[in-house]
Amino acid sequence: MENEFMKTCLYDSHLALGAKMSPFAGFMMPIQYSSIRDEHLAVRNHVGMFDVSHMGEILISGSDAEAFTDHIFTNEVKGAGAGKILYGMMLYPDGGVVDDLLVYCGFVPDVFLLVVNAANIGKDYEWIKKQAGSYNVIIDNQSDKWGQIAVQGPDSEKIVTEVLGLDRAVSTVFYTYFETECDGTGIIVSRTGYTGEDGFEIYASVEKTVSIWNELLKAGVTPCGLGCRDTLRFEAGLPLYGDELSAQISPVMAGLGMFCKLDKEEFIGKDALKEQKASGVSKKLVGIELEDKAVPRATYPVETEDGRQVGVVTTGYHSISLDKSICFALVESGYSVLGTKLNVRIRKKVFSGTVVKKRFYRTNYKK
Amino acid sequence: MSKVIDGLLYSESHEWVKVDGDIAVIGVTDFAQKEMGDITYVDMPEPDDEVSKGEDFGALESVKASSDLYSPVSGTVVENNEALADAPELINKDAFANWIIKVKMEDMSEVSDLMDSKAYSDFIEKQ
The missing domain is CATH 3.30.70.1400 (Aminomethyltransferase beta-barrel domains)
Incomplete structure (x- = not known):
């Protein structure tokens, strides 16, 4: 059964750590090692690491x-x-x-x-x-040659400098990177991540990735699975392709127009985005906070107070860091204004909510 | 090992039932709470709601998943456990001490096809 799925270079380590494994994007990936909650809090409060070699x-x-x-x-x-x-x-x-x-x-x-x-x-x-x-x-798909580990959390800088000796990390600001030699092999270290916390992503050969992972484990860095990767990115207001962005959900609909340079000479899709900006889009991605603890999940209907469906939940959780039930939802544009009252239908019941900013959790990047 | 308590009746969907006259006190088993992990919400019916044997009457939510609750009996809800609204984690602490709903049964013979503690212990061994 598992032979149908690809394995990252850290697959054996995940099994040795007793991870709960599940297929994701064609790979057999760790969903959690201990608990999603504990791993989530490790990243928010200290430091955690993710195998993202599947990227x-x-x-x-x-x-x-x-x-x-x-x-x-x-x-x-x-x-x-x-x-x-x-x-x-x-x-x-x-x-x-x-x-x-x-x-x-x-x-x-x-x-x-x-x-x-x-x-x-x-x-x-x-x-x-x-x-x-x-x-x-020349377009070269190098995906099989690279392993990748994301080290995330407020203690990330301390860990990558003290444990991995990557002193240049200190002067590396958010959304920049450096290349260095590590035991004779080239690695890339960037100050990036997908959690809303400070952190680094380290790209290395598959062999080197395994040795870096083991060093970090020995230093006590909490291994974290894809389960908390999703709860963390969601709280930080970060989209996941397939849920908040897709062939049907444009960056204008998702509220990501700031990453589309319409003053650039040209790029594929530019004219369509310009048109969407000028005449407006039919649907927009919003954040909704519920009054109750019931959990809004993907595909649940979003309704007006008089019961008309105007959208659908794309991702939702009872937020671990905020202790609130929140979701992203794609709704008719007329209902996307902050403060709009919208209900989410969860199984047989309807729960009242309010449109709020999508960045639910205040991010802690080192700019 | 999951805890199983003698004197209760069990369903294959991991609810337990304590029969008290024509009242069925219903909760989920220790096995179920372990499978779910940290429970963040319990979706319960209100008093006077009707429940039917084998149909879902609510759900447990954990961080990642929601799991439907199936009624082991038919009848009318007389009470739900309000403590779970504020503290759903009580089920993780002790699944047998923290019941979810009490149902006034329509047909008390319905409990006859539930498992006793021994049969349920054997059942979860195979899960």
Whole structure:
């Protein structure tokens, strides 16, 4: 059964740690080691680490790499500078999202590393190749060569400097990275993450990833599964492709227009986004806070006070850090204003709620 | 090992029943609370709501999942355990001490196809 799924380089370690494993994006991944709650709180209060080796890495190089990356990407790499990281999306011409991703601007000219969602690696790679046309670029899917560990939480800087000896981490600000040699192999260390806390993501060869993981384990860093990765990113207001962004949910609908540079000369999907901004979108992503402790979950209907369905929950939890039941929901635009009263139907009952800001938890990034 | 208590009756969906005259006191088993992990919410019916044997009457919510509760008997809810509204974690602390609802049974013969403690112990062994 498990043979049908891919394994990351840390698979054996997860089993040895007694993780509860489950398929995710074609990989057998750890959902939790101890409990989602304990792991979530470890990241919020101290430090935790995630195996995110399933994420995809696609390298774009060649003399047109900059122009081509800006052609397929909503944010702008031109002028960003070496060592910068940009968040944005790749779009279809109609403004639907192919994927959301990070672009690492290379320390040598004309090199960009795209870090994409595991579930979309194959689709993204095909999409990127298809757009290349007459651009002089080399598109290299390096996903199998890289392992990746995310070290997240307020103690992350202390851990990566003291345990891993990565002293340059101290002067590395949010959304930048450095490359270094570690026992003779090149690694990438970026101040990024998907939890709303300070933290680092470390990319290394699969062998090196295993040794870094073991060093961090020995130092007492809490291993954390995908269960709390979702509760953490959700509280921090961060979207998950497939839930809050998709071919049907554009960045304008998701409230992520700030990552789409409409003043850029061109990019795929730009005209559609401009049109959506000018004439408005039919649906918008909102945050809803419920008065009760009942848990709103994906697909549950969102209704007006008189019982008309105007939307659907995309992600919801009883928030661990805030002790409140909250959700993201995609609703008709007329109901997206902060303070609007909206109800969520949970099984047979209806629970009252209010539209609130999507960033439920105050993030603690080191800018 | 999950705790099982003698003198109670058990369903295959891991509810326990204590029969007290024509009243069925219903909760979930220790096995069920362990499977769920940290319970964050208990969705309970209100007094005077009707419940039917084999149909869902509410749910337990944990961080990741929700799990329906199935009524082992048919009848009318006479009381729900209000303490669980504020402290759902009581079920994790002691699933047998913290009942969820009390139901006035329509047909007391319905409890005859529930398991006794020995049969339930064997049942969860195989899970």
